[in-house]
Amino acid sequence: MKQLVVGLVCLLLSVSVQAAQVExxxxxxxxxxxxxxxxxxxxxxxxxxxxxxxxRGIETAAARAAEVHQHVTGEDGMMRMRRVPELVIGPNESVTFEPGGYHVMFFGVKIPFKVGEEVAFQLQFADAEALTVNAEVRPLH
Ligand SMILES: [Cu+2]
Structure with a gap:
């Protein structure tokens, strides 16, 4: 009985949170x-x-353009950034964007990003609803 109830709750949740598939x-x-x-x-x-x-894309009013980037090490051993046109995130998986790895690259920032302020951008998916993110500007330690 308990399993049945849990199953029903899961079913209901999966219907109601479909729009928030990505967090x-x-x-x-x-x-x-x-x-x-x-x-x-x-x-x-x-x-x-x-x-x-x-x-597959990032939109923002805070900069001229924004892209998903990754740091890769070239054959010469040098680290450089590369645009990632499509980033696939598998079911029940997460991708961490962090210094030295994936990052959102902003080109032509319109108003300088200052500590304590927020920068809004929108993630565009090929197969899920767009998601608006409000990111806090934080100091580099
Ligand atoms: Cu970059």
């Missing part, structure tokens, strides 16, 4: 360095659904 937590951006116009943001993107979702 973002721990979103933050680095303050921009004075005299520069590029910025970087980090977060954890979690896919609660039972199907993979594909992140």
């Amino acid at each position: 973002v937590t721990e979103a933050w951006v680095k303050p921009t360095i004075p005299g520069t116009v590029n910025g970087a943001g980090y977060m954890v993107v979690r896919n609660h659904g039972d199907k993979a979702v594909t992140l």
